[in-house]
Amino acid sequence: MAGTWIFVEQRDGNIRKVTYEMLSEAKKFGDEVAAVVFGKGVEALAPEFAKYGADKVYVVEDDVFANYNTGAYVAQMVAMINEFKPNAVLFAHTFNGRDFGSRLAQKLQLGLATDAIAVELSAGKGLFTRAIYAGKALAKVEVAGEPVLGTIRPGVCEVGDVSGAGAVVKPAVAATAADVYQTVKSFVPTVSARPELTEADVVVSGGRGCKGPDGIKLVEQLADLLGAAVGGSRASIDSGWLGHELQVGQTGKVVNPNLYVAAGISGAIQHLAGMSSSKFIAAINTDTEAPIFNVSDFGVVADLFKVIPTLVSELKK
Amino acid sequence: MKVLVCVKQTFDTEAKIELKDGKIADAGINLIINPYDEVAVEGAIQLKEKGVAKEIVVVAAGSDKAMDAIRTALAMGADRGVLVQQDTAADEFARAVALADAIKAENPDIVLAGHVAADDGSSQVPTRVAEILGFPHINVITSIEVAGGKATCSSEADGGTQVTEVSLPAVISSQVSWNEPRYPSMKGIMAAKKKPVATVAAAAADNKVKIVEFSMPPAKAAGIKIEDEPEVCATKLAEWMKNTVKVELK
């Protein structure tokens, strides 16, 4: 096989964890694993990828790649695929990754499996497991092609104890400013000291049972003790207690943390769609019949306003 | 200016999913317009109310059942519809080819879509359509300004808000927080019945991907549930977090 390429998700040199997850996962298939990074001043990142399994690191530096833009990135990737002929190219299923994957696949007239929760690669073929109907069913799809293309859901693959030589390869720059058709006017990062929802190891979410900003404060207090991201059900987002980007569920974010804590959330099917694949789930709810208990590993039937303060002090012990 | 909206008929988000003969059973399932597409339709109507759009055309690809999604959009306020008749077992590539073909015939200035379908959830179709048409695209938008032959949109990106500008014609896909879709009024529903809907055959395209199998997710083992005084509950939960989950404190 001619290698599995992992497209590096980074912004201003900050690499998203899913990149490492994909590098480690790709290593399982025995083929050479390469990280592919486009940007400006990104060569210094190469040793990072070696630590997580990259045998090779393709580095392409140019002003035109300073920020992700579909046109230039696709043009560059097409040229590199033609030159190096990788067996598979995987992207993270993120705002940029799915955009890149979809436009590239169409340009190459190829299939693409998106938002995969499991992947098996062999020569000229990829088997991807996708969660469909918001996780209520699974579909295994076969993508054949040169290369095999897919996007992987963040948080589903484990970062392994693997490493690679990380030999740097510098392909020719094949894109110019003429390839750019989107002008990014601004990018305003969400100001938060907390980790991002889709990247966090622990997520603490609050629902209507929080009853207002005071209840949400308790959720935040627990989250900060655990170094967690804060999330919410649609009820708490619609009530204006939390920003929309923090909604977990079918029409919000899909999260896969090690621990998900649902406080005052009933567990509507659309909410479960966004969190039921978390490794451990804890629920705090006054209603013993609440459906959230059907998916939780540890549930307590109690008032969150009384439970969370004690929980915080017990954890600190 | 002509605005075209791609609408997909999807399973109700409440629907219980079961397998029958190895396939997803669709008997008795309530179908709805994809929630993201409803938002896109609302966005188009608001552009018309602002005087930016003159005509709103909705396009759906699929079986005759997709007609309901078109009628819903017409009842909300879209002007006419196009049903692209296509085998339901079309993949994202074949869907995009069929939609792009129908869209090209309409020659719109803006193509709106949802950024993801709530059922199959591939988030591919709008971007593929843009590539076929040679249009720029912006995904996951929460606002749009149209002026001087350009669209400027805010998008919910990972870790922040991105503002992107593209020249028209362009493909633009919605995030649900863009707007609050209106309910069709009685008058709108009546009017929708008289609005024209053309039926066209899908452009031929072979699938690129193959579904190997459908399955149900593994059932989760029953968890622990404690009903006791809040303090007892909290103490036991803390122990579980420390000993089983092995949480680390900040």
Ligand SMILES: Cc1cc2nc3c(=O)[nH]c(=O)nc-3n(C[C@H](O)[C@H](O)[C@H](O)COP(=O)(O)OP(=O)(O)OC[C@H]3O[C@@H](n4cnc5c(N)ncnc54)[C@H](O)[C@@H]3O)c2cc1C
């Ligand atoms: C098309 C569509 C898409 C949707 N997408 C999403 C989505 O992405 N995400 C999402 O979350 N929802 C989504 N929803 C909404 C979803 O159906 C539910 O309405 C929503 O999740 C309910 O939020 P909740 O659990 O916070 O509120 P509720 O269902 O009202 O539950 C509140 C819970 O708090 C408990 N409670 C009350 N007081 C206390 C207390 N003092 N201590 C502890 N517990 C307490 C109650 O027992 C109850 O179980 C969607 C709906 C539709 C139709």
Ligand SMILES: Cc1cc2nc3c(=O)[nH]c(=O)nc-3n(C[C@H](O)[C@H](O)[C@H](O)COP(=O)(O)OP(=O)(O)OC[C@H]3O[C@@H](n4cnc5c(N)ncnc54)[C@H](O)[C@@H]3O)c2cc1C
């Ligand atoms: C081999 C194969 C067989 C399949 N067989 C079936 C089947 O038998 N039955 C079935 O229901 N599905 C089937 N599917 C799923 C079907 O391919 C998808 O519905 C389709 O590819 C679109 O992907 P998506 O729904 O995930 O769209 P996304 O890319 O997530 O949709 C984003 C947006 O694109 C637009 N859009 C998407 N689809 C349409 C459409 N049809 N009309 C108008 N606008 C649209 C909407 O605006 C939507 O919000 C099959 C898929 C594969 C790969």
